[in-house]
Amino acid sequence: MNRDRIEQSRRAPGAWRRPVAVVLLAFGGAPALAQGPDVYALRQAAEERARAVEPQVVTWRRDIHEHPELSNREFRTAALVAGHLRSLGMEVRTEVAHTGVVATLRGGRPGPVVALRADMDALPVTEQVDLPFASRERALYNGREVGVMHACGHDNHVAILMGVADVLASVRADLPGSVKFIFQPAEEGAPEGERGGAELMLEEGAFENPRPEVIFGLHVGPGPVGRLSYRAGSTMASADWLRILVRGRQTHGAAPWSGIDPIVVASQIVLGLQTVASRQLPVTLTPSIITIGSIHGGVRGNIIPDEVEMVGTIRTFDADVRRDLHRRIRRTAEQIAASAGATAEVSITHGYPVTVNDPELTARMVPTLQRVAGDDPVVVQDLMTVAEDFSYFQQEVPGLFFFLGVTPEDQDPATAPSNHSPLFFADEQALPVGVRALTNLTLDYMTAR
Ligand SMILES: [Zn+2]
Ligand SMILES: [Zn+2]
Structure with a gap:
């Protein structure tokens, strides 16, 4: 088809008629x-x-x-x-x-x-x-x-x-x-x-x-x-905004057992989210991306803070996968947090489809x-x-x-x-x-x- 097209386009403009009609x-x-x-x-x-x-x-x-x-x-x-x-x-x-x-x-x-x-x-x-x-x-x-x-x-x-x-x-x-x-x-x-x-x-x-x-x-x-x-x-891709607020309990950095460390929990969530696309979704069907682009929590090295906020973006190419991905992100964040006695509040804002x-x-x-x-x-x-x-x-x-x-x-x-x-x-x-x-x-x- 390609070669055919090139030959046709080399003809005089008046000779367009036949290929176009085809x-x-x-x-x-x-x-x-x-x-x-x-x-x-x-x-x-x-x-x-x-x-x-x-x-x-x-x-x-x-x-x-x-x-x-x-x-x-x-x-x-x-x-x-x-x-x-x-x-x-x-x-x-x-x-x-x-x-x-x-x-x-x-x-x-x-x-x-x-x-x-x-x-x-x-x-x-x-x-x-x-x-x-x-x-x-x-x-x-x-x-x-x-x-x-x-x-x-x-x-x-x-x-x-x-x-x-x-x-x-x-x-x-x-x-x-x-x-x-x-x-x-x-x-x-x-x-x-x-x-x-x-x-x-x-x-x-x-x-x-x-x-x-x-x-x-x-x-x-x-x-x-x-x-x-x-x-x-x-x-x-579709592009959705992700915000996760991890709530723990403040304590001295030298005595983590006295509180709940949201920084460690947030770190586990970042890594856990990377396994959603690689381990839970059929990778041959369509690609998906979860990126955490910003993490904020704490003010000083020897104080474990109350909470950590993370912000990111979610990309995929299929409307059903998009819904499924959102569900899995919530589950991953919430249950990792729960395993440490913390909570994770996940909000996903829909962007472009x-x-x-x-x-x-x-x-x-x-x-x-x-x-x-x-x-x-x-x-x-x-x-x-x-x-x-x-x-x-x-x-x-x-x-x-x-x-x-x-x-x-x-x-x-x-x-x-x-x-x-x-x-x-x-x-x-x-x-x-x-x-x-x-x-x-x-x-x-x-x-x-
Ligand atoms: Zn642009
Ligand atoms: Zn543009």
Whole structure:
């Protein structure tokens, strides 16, 4: 299939027709094309517009990069997005989940509603990349002044989706369906005491009127520039917060038998938790991670304290395993504590669910990613233990969340500074690939029915 594709992509653009028709027939929906718009002309028009909008996408990206905004504070970015979408004649809703923007592009022909999502927020990171458009922004984050940087590359996501909006609006008359553009705040998590992100957008009606039947989104990250990758099924982990409070009884450090030592109990719990994933769960089914990242207890070497607090994170790739893991963590902590006469109070706060790419949708859309990639390979992404709140959208409708490499050619993706680093650098050459990928996924989904 791969070799075949490469041969096809080397033909003149006019020779696209045959291989594409083969793909469409495989979907079982080709007859609909007879009454629909000329899918090839539509695709061609979109490709031309995508090329024309490239410089503008770069300009937007640099502007957004230079003016990053923290989660739930994406005021300037949202205004830029909303202004652009309005200029394209769309119905625009603003202030969805604080600063989110939702707009619908209604195509000139009947067809499905496809949602496309970009996240808009930056991180409390001080940029160290030497760029003419490097960020010098500072802001208050949970009461502290911090540098602000698009260290996760969401500036690319916003600029790409603004470009896609431009392209799809330019072919609107022939578009067989509608496109819902979702510009989301606070993917990195709302500030303390606030809510935000995809979950809140859904609560505030982002998927209503019209309701999409499918959603696509992408994330930039390490990988050869322009490289597309994807994974079917579970792709990114669920991420839950863990807090364990071990209560013992204070005593002199020289006479531990007079009290109950919560430090030793906490230590046993840390080690016990490491046996949950390795000894209690079927390791060949799916990986799980329990990390304790912080332990606090005591003030001095010869006083055994009353209590110890531990905080950590729990990651896994399966909703059932996630529930099971929580149960086992509680049991392990509580019963280790009980064995010493101490108590362990376990609280688990649910974070983002597992990011699951609908297998059927993924299989259906991979040929599109391959066509967009041309001669470059489209690769299967390894499981990622980081989390992403695109997962909430995928709990509502089938979705495909894929990845776009942005590591410059002179760097090794394996060692280049990754997302969230103050040195994270995204090569702009990836931008047109992102625009073409989301555009073609939308067009192919609408036309190959
Ligand atoms: Zn991030
Ligand atoms: Zn991100």
